[in-house]
Amino acid sequence: MSARPTGLSRRAVIGGAGAGLAVGAAGGAWGGRASAHAPTDRGTLGAARVPFHGPHQGGIVEPAQARAEWAAFDLLASTRRDGLAALLRGWSAAAARMTAGEPAAEGENQVALDAGPSSLTVTFGFGASLFDKVGLADRRPEALAALPAFPGDALDPARSDGDLWVQVGADDALVAVHALRVLARLATGLAAPRWLMSGFARTPGATPHPMTGRNLMGQVDGTNNPRPQDPGFAATVFATGPDWMDGGSYAVLRRIRMLLEGWDTLPLDKQERIIGRRKSDGAPLSGGPDAVERTPVDLAATDPDGVLRIAPDAHVRLAAADSNGGAAMLRRGFSFHDGLLADGSPDAGLLFAAYQADPARGFVPVQQRLSRGDGLSRYLRHEASALFAVPPGAPAGGYVGQQLLEG
Amino acid sequence: MSARPTGLSRRAVIGGAGAGLAVGAAGGAWGGRASAHAPTDRGTLGAARVPFHGPHQGGIVEPAQARAEWAAFDLLASTRRDGLAALLRGWSAAAARMTAGEPAAEGENQVALDAGPSSLTVTFGFGASLFDKVGLADRRPEALAALPAFPGDALDPARSDGDLWVQVGADDALVAVHALRVLARLATGLAAPRWLMSGFARTPGATPHPMTGRNLMGQVDGTNNPRPQDPGFAATVFATGPDWMDGGSYAVLRRIRMLLEGWDTLPLDKQERIIGRRKSDGAPLSGGPDAVERTPVDLAATDPDGVLRIAPDAHVRLAAADSNGGAAMLRRGFSFHDGLLADGSPDAGLLFAAYQADPARGFVPVQQRLSRGDGLSRYLRHEASALFAVPPGAPAGGYVGQQLLEG
Numbered sequence: 001m002s003a004r005p006t007g008l009s010r011r012a013v014i015g016g017a018g019a020g021l022a023v024g025a026a027g028g029a030w031g032g033r034a035s036a037h038a039p040t041d042r043g044t045l046g047a048a049r050v051p052f053h054g055p056h057q058g059g060i061v062e063p064a065q066a067r068a069e070w071a072a073f074d075l076l077a078s079t080r081r082d083g084l085a086a087l088l089r090g091w092s093a094a095a096a097r098m099t100a101g102e103p104a105a106e107g108e109n110q111v112a113l114d115a116g117p118s119s120l121t122v123t124f125g126f127g128a129s130l131f132d133k134v135g136l137a138d139r140r141p142e143a144l145a146a147l148p149a150f151p152g153d154a155l156d157p158a159r160s161d162g163d164l165w166v167q168v169g170a171d172d173a174l175v176a177v178h179a180l181r182v183l184a185r186l187a188t189g190l191a192a193p194r195w196l197m198s199g200f201a202r203t204p205g206a207t208p209h210p211m212t213g214r215n216l217m218g219q220v221d222g223t224n225n226p227r228p229q230d231p232g233f234a235a236t237v238f239a240t241g242p243d244w245m246d247g248g249s250y251a252v253l254r255r256i257r258m259l260l261e262g263w264d265t266l267p268l269d270k271q272e273r274i275i276g277r278r279k280s281d282g283a284p285l286s287g288g289p290d291a292v293e294r295t296p297v298d299l300a301a302t303d304p305d306g307v308l309r310i311a312p313d314a315h316v317r318l319a320a321a322d323s324n325g326g327a328a329m330l331r332r333g334f335s336f337h338d339g340l341l342a343d344g345s346p347d348a349g350l351l352f353a354a355y356q357a358d359p360a361r362g363f364v365p366v367q368q369r370l371s372r373g374d375g376l377s378r379y380l381r382h383e384a385s386a387l388f389a390v391p392p393g394a395p396a397g398g399y400v401g402q403q404l405l406e407g
Numbered sequence: 408m409s410a411r412p413t414g415l416s417r418r419a420v421i422g423g424a425g426a427g428l429a430v431g432a433a434g435g436a437w438g439g440r441a442s443a444h445a446p447t448d449r450g451t452l453g454a455a456r457v458p459f460h461g462p463h464q465g466g467i468v469e470p471a472q473a474r475a476e477w478a479a480f481d482l483l484a485s486t487r488r489d490g491l492a493a494l495l496r497g498w499s500a501a502a503a504r505m506t507a508g509e510p511a512a513e514g515e516n517q518v519a520l521d522a523g524p525s526s527l528t529v530t531f532g533f534g535a536s537l538f539d540k541v542g543l544a545d546r547r548p549e550a551l552a553a554l555p556a557f558p559g560d561a562l563d564p565a566r567s568d569g570d571l572w573v574q575v576g577a578d579d580a581l582v583a584v585h586a587l588r589v590l591a592r593l594a595t596g597l598a599a600p601r602w603l604m605s606g607f608a609r610t611p612g613a614t615p616h617p618m619t620g621r622n623l624m625g626q627v628d629g630t631n632n633p634r635p636q637d638p639g640f641a642a643t644v645f646a647t648g649p650d651w652m653d654g655g656s657y658a659v660l661r662r663i664r665m666l667l668e669g670w671d672t673l674p675l676d677k678q679e680r681i682i683g684r685r686k687s688d689g690a691p692l693s694g695g696p697d698a699v700e701r702t703p704v705d706l707a708a709t710d711p712d713g714v715l716r717i718a719p720d721a722h723v724r725l726a727a728a729d730s731n732g733g734a735a736m737l738r739r740g741f742s743f744h745d746g747l748l749a750d751g752s753p754d755a756g757l758l759f760a761a762y763q764a765d766p767a768r769g770f771v772p773v774q775q776r777l778s779r780g781d782g783l784s785r786y787l788r789h790e791a792s793a794l795f796a797v798p799p800g801a802p803a804g805g806y807v808g809q810q811l812l813e814g
Binding site: 207 | 452453473476580592599610611616618621623625667671742744746
């Protein structure tokens with residue numbers, strides 16, 4: 001294993017091997033996590049690897065993989081604190097091995113090994129309901145306070161919340177699905193699955209550059225995401241406390257169904273007005289014909305006749321940090337397409353995920369504003385919601401959550 | 408567009424561009440379909456293209472893409488033969504444009520264009536129920552006769568059958584999902600969606616060679632598939648009649664849920680005995696330790712003590728052409744992972760697809776034998792079933808099914 005002792009992102013590693021990708025959006029502005037090719041007979045994409053151990057868990061700053069599986073688990077009534085610790089130890093050990101392209105355990109049946117790790121990441125989170133159950137109510141972070149109700153929410157409790165969250169992502173679907181199966185089996189007798197969601201993002205190589213992806217509405221989505229090289233990135237995304245959460249993050253998840261049958265019938269200019277960006281390239285409508293995706297949004301720009309170029313109810317206006325007291329978060333969502341609803345319409349949309357140091361300075365104020373005035377809201381249904389504390393990464397030999405359970 | 412006027416498969420084209428893939432299993436043994444890179448700014452994977460027009464429809468002999476969407480539609484009661492012809496004309500035109508990486512129509516909102524066609528294929532099929540509805544009962548092929556009931560079938564009519572079938576596959580999920588949305592919109596007022604299923608296969612580049620993929624049980628699956636370069640391949644896969652089906656094929660689809668919680672607890676040697684192949688590399692158990700995946704299966708081989716190395720109820724024995732009067736088919740399935748059932752077990756398995764010149768000499772005799780004696784059957788549930796006539800490919804300017812509707 002010729003690990004490169006640098007902060008190069010996995011995208012950079014892939015690019016270096018000739019698949020035509022440049023350094024990605026998560027490209028190494030904060031160090032401490034190395035990526036490497038395993039010297040095996042795997043393909044280029046399969047060999048790309050994101051180490052499990054490091055200051056932060058994987059699956060937060062890395063570009064969204066082609067396939068994601070999200071699962072929530074609830075502890076069985078019989079599970080005590082030592083049982084939870086055993087589960088997290090087992091999960092971390094399996095995740096460390098699988099993300100390195102090794103079998104999850106000695107003698108583990110091979111399922112996805114020949115596809116390599118394929119940039120597999122595994123991320124663990126703790127829900128507010130976990131702490132009482134294992135006698136740790138006094139260690140529950142204030143930032144895990146229940147999210148407020150938002151206007152228009154149509155939340156299904158059975159697909160919301162949970163004691164534990166597992167996020168698996170990989171650029172090969174079988175690798176992701178297999179990893180989740182391994183983790184689910186390790187939970188047997190300790191925790192039971194509560195809900196599961198599958199999503200997707202762009203396959204590496206579909207575009208030559210890691211350009212911002214599109215959602216199922218066709219919109220370029222994520223342009224204004226904070227980037228690791230930005231000043232203040234860590235302060236936006238990573239928590240500094242309580243002690244066991246130092247270097248962790250808070251993940252807000254929302255299953256947002258898109259009412260595509262209505263959206264798709266809107267003319268292009270109406271869609272663009274609702275978003276505030278051109279559909280073709282994501283350029284802000286405030287920037288004129290020469291604007292590009294990353295042209296800064298000018299919320300004050302007006303047409304010659306004085307009309308705001310970014311409409312009062314445009315999504316980019318209401319979501320902008322300037323409109324929300326500087327609130328910011330790192331979005332890292334996936335699209336979903338789960339078949340048809342009873343009325344024949346597509347059960348499809350966005351598995352929204354936002355990571356932040358504190359939801360009260362990230363998702364909550366932004367969503368309070370969006371849910372009240374965003375022109376886009378009438379084409380969206382928030383159907384499930386969850387908030388998880390995502391502990392810092394584990395050092396080699398340690399496990400995620402160790403500081404909480406043994407601290 | 409610098410189309411290469413050869414029979415190179417898309418895998419060959421990808422390989423030639425440096426992504427490390429050799430000529431695939433479908434590599435150009437029968438000509439007539441050219442693949443090309445579009446000279447755009449798309450990535451290598453995104454630029455790979457499978458032309459829509461040709462003697463056969465796409466999505467049959469090409470390697471399974473990373474993402475597939477299957478949808479069945481039923482004609483509305485008001486739709487007559489000319490309406491069906493208009494639908495098929497519209498669908499073919501949109502498919503031809505999208506598979507070339509172009510917008511589906513003039514002014515079409517851009518959704519997936521920057522990801523290129525990503526080896527997009529669109530395949531159309533006709534169910535037995537279609538013919539009466541448009542006054543073509545006398546042209547319904549005998550090969551479309553209803554499949555017999557098989558022991559153990561647990562079929563859900565709502566997810567089975569249908570007047571029309573659309574298969575979309577692409578190596579980028581958004582490309583596939585968007586293409587299906589475009590086609591669904593074109594059906595508005597003529598046909599309504601009946602069911603939809605999403606599946607996945609290996610992402611290109613996850614392995615250096617287009618090795619046979621694995622299913623969710625972890626088994627190498629598809630080793631004995633007929634290959635285009637095999638003598639008799641066309642006779643196995645493609646129909647020669649009736650007239651309008653000359654060059655077409657018959658697709659048998661089965662949603663096969665895998666009872667993974669039981670399967671995963673079996674020891675490795677038991678899993679291998681049930682299949683008849685090693686799990687690690689797919690080599691037949693009849694071949695000894697030096698066997699490789701493609702070592703021919705020897706159904707008569709015995710251990711020194713006279714015990715059959717391939718068990719009497721092993722899957723490979725019962726599925727073998729030798730056990731079924733030479734019956735053969737081209738399998739091209741996808742895995743699915745659709746969340747959890749009410750009991751918490753995974754709703755996951757195989758979207759099985761088999762293409763053959765005549766189901767009576769392909770799927771039907773093989774499944775009759777498997778459903779009665781296969782040791783694997785107790786870990787499988789056939790939950791949905793469909794049979795579609797897949798017409799030949801359309802020439803440039805024509806549409807799929809034209810020979811039926813205007814012949």
